[in-house]
Amino acid sequence: MTESDDKNARHAKRMARKKAVIDEAIARADQEKGLLLVLTGNGKGKSSSAFGMAARALGHGMKVGVAQFIKGRSDTGEEAFFRQHPNIEWHVLGEGFTWDTQDRERDVQKAREGWEIAKRMLTDPSFNLVILDELTYTMNYGYLDADTVLADIAARPVMQHVVVTGRAASQGLIDAADTVTELMDVKHAWRAGIKAQPGIDL
Amino acid sequence: MTESDDKNARHAKRMARKKAVIDEAIARADQEKGLLLVLTGNGKGKSSSAFGMAARALGHGMKVGVAQFIKGRSDTGEEAFFRQHPNIEWHVLGEGFTWDTQDRERDVQKAREGWEIAKRMLTDPSFNLVILDELTYTMNYGYLDADTVLADIAARPVMQHVVVTGRAASQGLIDAADTVTELMDVKHAWRAGIKAQPGIDL
Structure with a gap:
């Protein structure tokens, strides 16, 4: 040998x-059941990861709903890409980060209107996957009542998957989740003076 | 007031x-330049995040190359979904995790053949984004020479973005990267006895 x-x-x-x-x-x-996944932390890749799961779900012929809270990045690549697909419903609910709008009452009103749209998807079993992008901010700033949000997510159809993204997920959200990933910012090109790049950041 | x-x-x-x-x-x-992004750690969402960036890039009309090392999950949702797109080139290079193949020489040979395909994309400026999915395993197991891999990545076209995924990224890879996110496994449905689910894990 x-x-x-x-x-x-x-x-x-x-x-x-x-x-x-x-x-x-x-x-x-x-066991099989609809999962609640949370992608949190300061690292880059939370929303991308959620949209990668959207691609996966669409590849299986599933129906996907997306609700983008806070960010009003209406010209981003992922939206341009996915909007063409007949099996996805895409809602941009916020108008920008709170430091852009600088109007708390309007942010609160937008978040509440947004939640009504999200809730419609969370009560419709035809959606196999619902992505609540950047939802944590609306909960942490008190724009939405956290207990109501968690109760509405818990009451969803039994086989529906939900993905929540955003920094600083609350303990209540983490406790409710089946899978939680914290994305740690080890290094970011931004700090080396490199601007946000289409296809990567936008 | x-x-x-x-x-x-x-x-x-x-x-x-x-x-x-x-x-x-x-x-x-x-500054603008092609970025090297690394998504590592034990948490769920590394490959999904890379595929979310693929969607972003395609939404900007960019051309994307994907090389999947190690995993030979030929029936996954993301592959079914993206393969339909004319602006993406998708290569499944591995035959499964090493504990599935149980044949080191074959794994090494497959990894080397795979790297030739990856290298072709890394020398072709028509690719705006190249995703090297699960590449870290081939470097860490010594299937590919880590220095050669890093040199080939460094020598790519100046505006080409590269995303590398996989657990336990080496210090050399982290040093070479512009942006590094470590995905921490805070909680995973798997440990609660829930099986891998289409649209989420597959």
Whole structure:
């Protein structure tokens, strides 16, 4: 047996053991239900990740609803791209970050009107996936009542998936979620003086 | 002045100051170049985030190349969805995680063949965005020479963006990157016994 053969044999044995462990975990995870996913933290990629899931869902023939709170980035690439698709409903509900609008009452009013639209999707079982993009800000600033939001999400159709994005997800939202990822900002091109780039940031 | 007027006035003032700071940072960030983004960590959403950026780029009329290393999930939603698009080139290069194939030599050979395809996209300026999905595993297991990979990425066309995903990105890759996000697994439905779901995990 050559050294290389030996290395390969040990690799195969180790991987067979690993596969057995993973297969067992897969067999144990046998429940199906609509998930609540939360993508939070200061790192780049929260909304992108939600939109990647939208692509996944559309690829499975599912119907997707998107509600963008706070940001009113009406000319972004993802919106231009997805809006063409017949199986997605896309709502831009906010007018910009609160430091752009500088009008709290208007922000509150917009958030409440926005939630009515989100709630319609959260009560319609024809939506397989509902994305509530940048929702955390409306909860954290008190534009929406956090308990009402959580109750409306909890009352959704049993197989509907919901993805919530935004910084600083509240403990209540984290407790309610099935899956939570915190995106940590390890490094950002912005701090090196590089401007927001189409296809990456926009 | 009512209490509510006062609250709104203070809010407007605070937000005006915040806007000035942000506007100044935007003005300072004036460089444009192709970015290297790394999405790493154990949390769910790394590949989804990369595919969300693919959607963004396509929405801007850009051309996108995708190379999926390691995972051979040929029936996933994102692939079904994006493959229909004329402006994307999609390559599935691996045959499955190493614990599925259990054949190190074959994994190494596949990774090297895969890198030739990736390298072709990394030398073609018509690609505005190249996604190297799950690349970190091939570097960390030594299937590909890490220095060669980093040199090929560094030598790409100056305006081309590259997104690398996968757990445990090496320090060399982090040092080379413009933007790095670490996705932390705060909570995962899997551990509560919920199986992988189409539109979310597949």
